[in-house]
Structures are given as C-alpha cells and as structure tokens.
Amino acid sequence: LPSRYKGTKESVWTEYIQMALDYKPLNLGQGFPDYPPPKYIMDALAKASNQSDYMLHQYTRGFGHPRLVAAIAKLYSKLIGREINAKTEVITTIGAYEALFSTIMGHTEVGDEVIIIEPFYDCYEPMVRYAGGIPKFVPLRLKEVSGRLPTSADWVLDKDELESAFNEKTKSIIINTPNNPLGKVFTEAELTHIANLCKKWNALCISDEVYEWIVYKPNKHIRIATLPGMWERTITIGSAGKTFNVTGWKMGWAYCPANLMKNLQMIHQNTVYTGVTPIQEATAIGFEIEVERLDSDECFFNQLPKELESKRDYMANMLVNAGMKPTIPEGGYFMLADWTPLESKIDLSGEKDMQKDYKFTKWMTKSIGLQGIPPSAFYGESHKNLGENFVRYCFIKKDENLQKANDILLKWK
Ligand code: PMP
Ligand code: GLN
Numbered sequence: 001l002p003s004r005y006k007g008t009k010e011s012v013w014t015e016y017i018q019m020a021l022d023y024k025p026l027n028l029g030q031g032f033p034d035y036p037p038p039k040y041i042m043d044a045l046a047k048a049s050n051q052s053d054y055m056l057h058q059y060t061r062g063f064g065h066p067r068l069v070a071a072i073a074k075l076y077s078k079l080i081g082r083e084i085n086a087k088t089e090v091i092t093t094i095g096a097y098e099a100l101f102s103t104i105m106g107h108t109e110v111g112d113e114v115i116i117i118e119p120f121y122d123c124y125e126p127m128v129r130y131a132g133g134i135p136k137f138v139p140l141r142l143k144e145v146s147g148r149l150p151t152s153a154d155w156v157l158d159k160d161e162l163e164s165a166f167n168e169k170t171k172s173i174i175i176n177t178p179n180n181p182l183g184k185v186f187t188e189a190e191l192t193h194i195a196n197l198c199k200k201w202n203a204l205c206i207s208d209e210v211y212e213w214i215v216y217k218p219n220k221h222i223r224i225a226t227l228p229g230m231w232e233r234t235i236t237i238g239s240a241g242k243t244f245n246v247t248g249w250k251m252g253w254a255y256c257p258a259n260l261m262k263n264l265q266m267i268h269q270n271t272v273y274t275g276v277t278p279i280q281e282a283t284a285i286g287f288e289i290e291v292e293r294l295d296s297d298e299c300f301f302n303q304l305p306k307e308l309e310s311k312r313d314y315m316a317n318m319l320v321n322a323g324m325k326p327t328i329p330e331g332g333y334f335m336l337a338d339w340t341p342l343e344s345k346i347d348l349s350g351e352k353d354m355q356k357d358y359k360f361t362k363w364m365t366k367s368i369g370l371q372g373i374p375p376s377a378f379y380g381e382s383h384k385n386l387g388e389n390f391v392r393y394c395f396i397k398k399d400e401n402l403q404k405a406n407d408i409l410l411k412w413k
Contacts, residue, residue, distance in 0.1 A: 004129075004130065004132070005129075005130065007129070008126055011122060011123075011377075012122060012373060012374065012377035013030065013122075016029050016030065016361075016371065016373060017029075017030055019362070019365055019371070020365075020371055023365050023366055023369070023371075024369075025364075025365045025369045025370055025371040026369060026370050026371065026401060026404055026405055026408060027371045028370065028371055028372055028393040028394050028395070028397065028405060029361075029371040029372055029373050029394065030373070030394070031180070031247070031333060031334060031394045031396065032241075032247040032248075032394075032396070033245045033247075033396045033397070034396075034397050034398055034401060035397075035398050037244055037245040037246045038244065038245065038300050040286070040289060040300075041244045041245075041246060041282065041286045041300075044281075044282040044283075044285035044286050044289075045278065045279070045282035047282070047285065048278040048279075048281035048282040048285065049278045056277050056278050056281050057277065057278065058277065059274050059277065060274060060275070060277040060280060061274070062268070062269055062273050062274040063087075063090075063091050063092070063265055063268065063269075064086075064090055064091055064092035064253070064275070064280070065092065065275065065277060065280035065281060065284065066086075067280070067281060067284040068092055068253075068280040068281070068283055068284040068287070069086040069087065069090045069091075069092060070086045070284070071283075071284045071287035071288050071291065072084075072086070072090050072092070072253055072255065072287065073085065073086035073089070073090050073255075074086075074287075074291055075287055075290075075291045076090075076236075076255050078291070078294070079223065080223060080225055080226055080231070081226060082231065084255055085258065088258035088261060089255055089256060089257060089258055089261055090253060090254075090255045090261075091253060091254050091255075091261060091264050091265060091268060092251070092252070092253045092275050092280055093252040093253060093254065093268065093272075093275065094250050094251075094252065094272055094275060094276075095239060095241065095250040095251065095252045096208065096210045096237050096238065096239035096241070096242075096252035097123060097250075097252065098252060098268070098271075098272060099237040099238075099252045099253060099254040099264075100123065100124065100127060100206070100208065100237060101127055101267070101271075102254070102263075102264040102265075102267040102268045102271070103206050103235050103237065103254060103263075103264055104124075104127040104128055104131050104133070104174075104206070105127070105130070105131050105267045106263030106264045106266060106267045107171065107172060107204055107206075107235075107260070107263050108128060108131035108132065108133040108171055108172070109132070109133075109171065110131075110132030110133075111132065111133075111134065111169070112132075112133045112134070112169065112170075112171035112172075113133065113134045113135075113136050113167070113169040113170045113171060114128045114133045114134065114135055114136065114170075114171055114172050114173070114174065115135075115136045115137075115138060115162075115165045115166065115170060115172070115173040115174070115203075116128070116135050116136070116137050116138070116173075116174050116380070117137075117138055117139075117140060117157065117173075117174070117175055117176070117179075118137050118138065118139040118140065118378065118379045118380065118383055118386065119139075119140070119179070119181055119182055119375055119378035119379055119386075119387060120137075120174065120176060120378055120379075121176055121180050121208065121378070122377050122378055124174050125380060128174075133171065134169075135380060136165050136170075137379070137380035137382075137383055138157060138158075138161055138162050138165045139157075139161075139379070139383055139386055140155040140156060140157055140179075140182065140184065141155065141156060141157075141158060141386075142154055142155050142327070143155075143156060149316070149320070149325065149326060149327070149328055150325075150327045150328070151327060151328040151329075151330060152179070152182045152183040152184035152185070152327055152328065152329045152330045152331075153184065153185075153187075153330060154327070155182055155184055155327070156190075157190065157193075159193065162193070162194070162197065163197060166197050166200070166201045166203065167201070168201070170201050170203045171203060171204065172203055172204035172205065172206055173194065173197075173198060173203055173204075173205055173206070174206045174208065175191075175194060175205065175206070175207050175208070175224065176207075176208040176209075177191075177207070177208075177209060177211075177221070177222075177224075177331075178211040178212070178214060178215060178221070178329070178330065178331025178332040179331075179332065180210075180211065180332055180334055180378075181332075181334045181336055181373070181375055181378055181392040182327065182329065182332075182334075182336055183327070183328075183329020183330055183331050183332040183334060183335065183336075184329070184330060184331070185215055185219045185220070185221060185330040185331040186222070186224075187222075188222050188227075191222055191224045191227060192227060194224070195224060195227045195228075195229070195230050198230070198233055199229050199230075199233070202233075203233070204233050204234070204235065204260070205224055205225075205230065205233055205234045205235070206234075206235050206237070207223070207224050207225065207234055207235065207236045207237065208237045209221070209223065209236055209237060209238055210237065210238055210239040210241070210242045210243075210252075211242055211331055211332040211333070212238060212242075212243075213242075213243055213301040213302075213304055213305065214242065214304060214305050214308060214331050214332050214333060215305055215330065215331040216305055216308075216309050216312065216329075216330055216331060217305075217309075219330040219331060221331070223236060224236075225255075225256075231257065232257060233260075234256060235254055235255075235256040235260055235264070236254065236255055236256065237252065237253070237254045238252065238253050238254075239251070239252045239253075240252070240279075240283045240286070243286075243301070244283070244286050244300065245304070245396075249279050249282075249283070250276075250279075251275070251276075251279050251280065251283050305331075308333055308395065308396060311333075311395045311396065311397070311399070311402060312328070312329065312333075312335065312395055314395075314399070314402050314406075315335055315393060315395040315402060315405075316328055316335065318402070318405060318406040318409060319335070319337045319393070319409075321406075321409070321410065321413075322342075322409035322410070322412075322413055323341050323342050323413065324337040324338060324339050324341065324342065324391075325337060325338040325341060326338075333394055333395055333396040334392050334393065334394050334395070335392070335393050335395060336375060336390045336391070336392055337390060337391055337393065338389050338390055339357075339360055339389065339390065339391050340389045346360075346363060347363075348360060348363050350363070351363055354384075355374060355376040355384055355387075355388050356388045356389075357374035357375055357376050357387060357388045357389070357390060357391060358374045358376065360374070360391060361373065361374045361391055364391075368408055368409075368412045369408060370405055370408050370409065372391040372392055372393045373391070373392040373393075373394075374387070374388075374391065374392075375387035375388075375390045375391065375392050376388050393405075
C-alpha cells in the first residue's frame, strides 16, 4: 500500500462477513434485514427499470438524479424548516459511505484535526487518515447504574473531555445519531453542547444520521442542522439502505449549504462521477410517497421503529436470560451487551486476537453458531479496551431467527 494508507488493516466487515460464509452461523453480525423490504419500494424499482423511459438505463446528472434530489430537498426542507436547494445543497452518493468519503476528503486539510466520538462507525477513522487528517477520539462512557439494565442514554460524553479535544487545529467533528453500535440518540442538550463548541472553534459538524427514522419512543431524533447557527456548518448524511430496508441499493445522500457542498461535489465528480440511475429513480418514488404521509401511521418511516421495538425487547430478554448484560438502545437496530459475566464458563484460548471481544465473537461463531460483531472495532487504538467487554448484535431479523438465536443461547447455557 502507498505510505499514506499505512496501517490499513482488514476491516471487521471483511473478516466477519467471510467468517459468516465459512461457518454459516445464525448471523446477527452485519446490519441488514433478513426479510423483504416494503412492497412499494420493490415495486418502485421494478417500475424504474421496466417502464418505457429507456433513458433511466443511462447516466443521469452527476450530482444527483433530478427527480431524486428534488424529492430529498422537499423532504428535508420540511424537516429542517428551511428551503433546501435541490441543485446546490443536495448530493446523491453510492451509499452513506461515499457521502462520508466525499465529505471527509473534501473538507480535511493535511494536519487538520477531526474529532470522532467513540464508539464510532469504523470507516470514519481510515477516511480521516486517508485525507491527511488526525483523528482525535472522545469516548462515550457508561455511567454506573444499579437495579436496572443500562440504556444507551447512560453512555455519556464527559463535558471537559469533549471540550479539551477542541483547539485551533480542529476542522470538524463527526457525530452519529442514532449511533451505531450503541443506539444512543443524542439529546437536545448534548447536541447543543457539541454545537456550541463547533461555533466557538469554527468547526464543521459532519452528522451521520442514517438511522434517523429508527428511534424508539419517547426518544426523538434531533437534526443538529436545525440548532441555532448550525445549518451554516453542518453536513448531514443519510442512507436509503436504512430508510427503506434496502442496504443492497447502496444509495446515500448529503445535504448542506451550497458553499460546503462544493467540496463534496469536487471529490464526487472525479471519483464516482454519477450514481446508479434506476436505483435513484426508485428511491425518488419512495420519498415522493412518504413525504405525503409523514404524519400518518401508514408512513413506512413511522412503521419501522414500531416493528423493530418488539424485536429489540425480545433480544434484550434473550440476552439477559443467557447471562449477558445488554444496553437497551434508544434507536437503530443494534444492541451492545456485556458478555463478561459468561467469561468463566468459556475457553477463549484457541483464539489469537489481541482484543478479547474478537476472541469471544469468533469462539461463539465457531462453537455455538451465533455471530455478533466485536465493538472494539468501533474504537481508536488507545481506547479499544473500552469495547472489549461487549458484543454487538443486530435485531432487524425475522422473529423466527431471533427465536433460533434464543434457542441456541439457552441450549448452550
Ligand atoms: N453510517 C453508519 C452509522 C452505518 O451504520 C452505515 C452502515 N451501513 C453507513 C454509514 C453506511 O451506509 P451505506 O450502506 O448507505 O453506505
Ligand atoms: N452498517 C452495517 C453494520 O454496521 C453494515 C456494515 C458493512 O457491511 N460495512 O453492520
């Protein structure tokens, strides 16, 4: 590898998806639904590829298919409470990954510092390094709780620790709400604190909101771009994969003021140039349907968290019964659980990894046929110990498969 990519290792996804293929465990690892997406979105894709408009099989506008950027601008204008310009303030990308990449590459100067809150979606760190930036990690820390299970709200930033991460070299902070892997939904007070520091240090806020619709009551998703003085400095990222249960579409977007968007456009035009036309057409159809019924129970965005809440509760119970200590997520479709109460019952000496959550998850895949993800992958090198006592499980799975996971755990126990 060229020296600027020094230190790049196989990611947790590369390793664990291969392991799932090799050992065929019940897969609660990678985040994707194992059941069909809503019918109207599959119909939308069929329509986008079958209809007589054969131009939908050709290149579309580079910064975003016109019908889709119009739909995205309409939706977020409503949600943000300001007019978003479809041409200059929205870009569509190959998944949220490319939106993150174009944002980070387009807004990081060599030597800039980028603050990343741990645990974080793992690609943030290599993207910042590839751009020549210096990641500065600030962890969420689990408070002591007694007499009940912890929730993701019990994982909090230390105010002083966060404040001391900012300085004149800070270019940006990356936040992720609802957070993967924790499920934490940042509160207005927490976001305001972050916003005030961004304003004080003239930093950008890169807000990964791919799970924006998956929030469990009474929690509320707050878009940091709506806080006072934040529209000007925020780039918000979304994903159709999470919005419509179609992770294989690799359809993402970002919205922000035109002057900030310029930098994303420059990276995008010379790396991928343009996105997949029929996928964008289908996503546009999906948004056009939903934007008309946002306040109704019929809206898929309102149905999704309801459907997932019972799966979340089932999983929490299952993990408690297996002897683990889950953190109940306020959003998203992942759950962290402390597995160390089981440590004395298992022999991890066959696994050679540095981190014990890697040992535990590999042992579990091979020995009892259940796959989870090791959360230390979501921490910077010096904080990996903060993730080691945990395992991440995904619960956007058929009830039948969650029951199978339950059976596997009970049988083993
Ligand atoms: N951000 C977060 C927090 C994620 O969990 C994911 C996972 N898919 C992504 C970004 C990337 O999304 P996409 O699949 O749309 O590239
Ligand atoms: N975002 C998903 C997860 O966290 C998928 C990750 C991936 O395949 N890169 O599981």
